[in-house]
Amino acid sequence: MKITRKTKLDKLLGNKKIEKILLEYGLPCVTCPFAQYEMKQLELGDVCDRYGIDSKKIIAELNKK
Numbered sequence: 001m002k003i004t005r006k007t008k009l010d011k012l013l014g015n016k017k018i019e020k021i022l023l024e025y026g027l028p029c030v031t032c033p034f035a036q037y038e039m040k041q042l043e044l045g046d047v048c049d050r051y052g053i054d055s056k057k058i059i060a061e062l063n064k065k
Contacts, residue, residue: 003062005045005055013039017065025058026051 001011009029012018022030029035029047048055 003044003059005043005048005059007044008040009035009042009044009047010039012044012062015065018062021058021061021065025053027053027058 001007003012012022013030019030027047028051029039029042035042044059045055047053048058
């Protein structure tokens with residue numbers, strides 16, 4: 001699966017390597033109990049924008065895994 005800005009977070013969670021990268025970049029949704037209810041709607045790019053995370057950098061790293 002190719003990860004893009006439009007990739008929904010629910011497609012990324014469950015993979016420990018990907019979750020580790022998300023946490024290293026400070027993506028709070030991975031551990032947020034409220035976000036668990038929205039994972040099917042949350043897009044990676046939108047979350048990155050909201051929290052000031054460089055989406056190009058994280059997407060490139062995620063696609064290497």
